Amino acid sequence: MGKIFDIKTVWTAIPQLLQYLPVTLEITVLSMVFGLILGLLLAIIKINRVPVLTQITTVIVSFVRGTPLIVQLYLSYTGIPLLLKYYNYEHGTNLNVNEVPALLFVLVTFAINEGAYNSENIRAALQSVNKGQIEAAQSLGMTYSQVLRQIILPEAFVVALPTLGNTLIGLLKGTSLAFVCAVVEMTAQAKIFAGVNYRYFEVYLALAIIYWGVTIIIEQLIHLIEKKIAIPENVKLRSRKAGDWL
Known part of the structure; x- marks a missing residue:
């Protein structure tokens, strides 16, 4: 059995992979x-249905949500160098494509991907805020930006937090695809480490344990934040009554 499965390799691999956890967390x-x-x-x-921008936003969100993340990483990894070459050609500059950090490709891709998915969650949360509160604040002379900062965003954050927490966990696991852009994080290091000792199952099991542990920690942190910022029921009731009265 020791030849088939080596538990020592699992415990040896965990500290090796944890060295690259900061890279994974940085991306996340x-x-x-x-x-x-x-x-x-x-x-x-x-929400405000800004002309032209609304149509562009709809296309971007649809494209991002309708294509695999790994394909988006390939597009970023090959597309950004093309943009730099085009910029050099048009402006006579000599920007070196090879000096672009691999991490930039990953961050651009993940940020756009998260932005597209988060936009729908945030939109739903913003629209869930009681309109009576918004009208009451505006009647007191508050500008839209003040209402947005002091009323809409705080209450929308409470509503959106559980969904955003799930998105964060999904993003953490999605960083395992960063090796596509030559970024060495935990999963890439696991592939390298397993290629040396050929104990692929043990190394990937160690990787799974680390991801699992980090996910549990994030879940607990989200639960703590939810409890801390939760709106008391009596406040919700007064807010609802105020909105109905208006």
Whole structure:
């Protein structure tokens, strides 16, 4: 049995792979931050039905949601160098395509992907805010940007948090495709490490354990945040009554 399955390799592989966990977390956090910003912009454009931009946003979201993430990574990995070459040709510059960090391809792809998916979640959360509260705030002389910052976004965040938490976990697991763009994170390192000792099952089992552990930690953090920012039922009731009265 020891020749078929070697438990020692699992415990040996875990610290080896954990060395690349910071790369995985860096991709996850940065992509989520930029994805949230982009998702919010796309959601606001769609809610306000901005001419031209709404149509462009709809096409982008449809394309991203209708194509595999790995294909989007290939498009980024091959498309950004083409854009740089075109820029060099048009402006007479000499930007070196080879100096573009591989991490940039991954971050651009994941940020756009997250932005497209988050836009629909954020849009639904924004539209769930009681209109009576918005009208009451505007009647007090608050501008739209003030209402957005002080009323709409805080309440929408409470509604969107569970879905965004699931999206974050999906993003963490999706970073395993970063090796497509020559970024060495945990999954890429697992492939390298397994290719040395040929213990593929044991190494990938160690990788699965790490992803599982990190996912559990993220889930617990999300639950803690949900409890901390949860709106008390009595506040919800007063808010609902105020909206009905208006």
